[in-house]
Amino acid sequence: MMRLLVTLISIVLAGVMIRIAVRHTIAPLRTVDLTMRDYTFNGTNPTLTFRKGDRVRLVIRNVETTPIRHNFSIPGLNIPCDREQGPGEIRHVIVTLTRPGTYEYLCCTHRGMKGMLIVK
Numbered sequence: 001m002m003r004l005l006v007t008l009i010s011i012v013l014a015g016v017m018i019r020i021a022v023r024h025t026i027a028p029l030r031t032v033d034l035t036m037r038d039y040t041f042n043g044t045n046p047t048l049t050f051r052k053g054d055r056v057r058l059v060i061r062n063v064e065t066t067p068i069r070h071n072f073s074i075p076g077l078n079i080p081c082d083r084e085q086g087p088g089e090i091r092h093v094i095v096t097l098t099r100p101g102t103y104e105y106l107c108c109t110h111r112g113m114k115g116m117l118i119v120k
Contacts, residue, residue, distance in 0.1 A: 081108035
């Protein structure tokens with residue numbers, strides 16, 4: 001269910017105050033799971049496509065069966081590398097996509113491990 005945010009705007013014209021209610025919809029939070037294993041995200045480094053204004057929770061899991069550590073970043077959206085994730089560790093990133101464009105998501109530890117995120 002979408003939440004509504006109502007903003008009251010007051011305007012004074014010729015001594016008469018007019019109030020206008022403006023309704024803003026808040027996009028629902030969409031969850032996207034990304035697993036890290038064998039130097040890929042989800043096995044194929046998929047292209048993720050969203051719309052401008054989408055709110056997204058990225059759940060990034062290291063599902064390696066060996067002690068390989070990974071990391072995650074989306075430089076163009078100011079999502080920095082955090083500490084490395086060992087096998088079994090999970091990182092949650094929540095972002096509101098406000099700018100259309102194409103952005104690279106990547107493992108900071110293994111630079112060839114990357115995919116694209118598109119905001120239309």
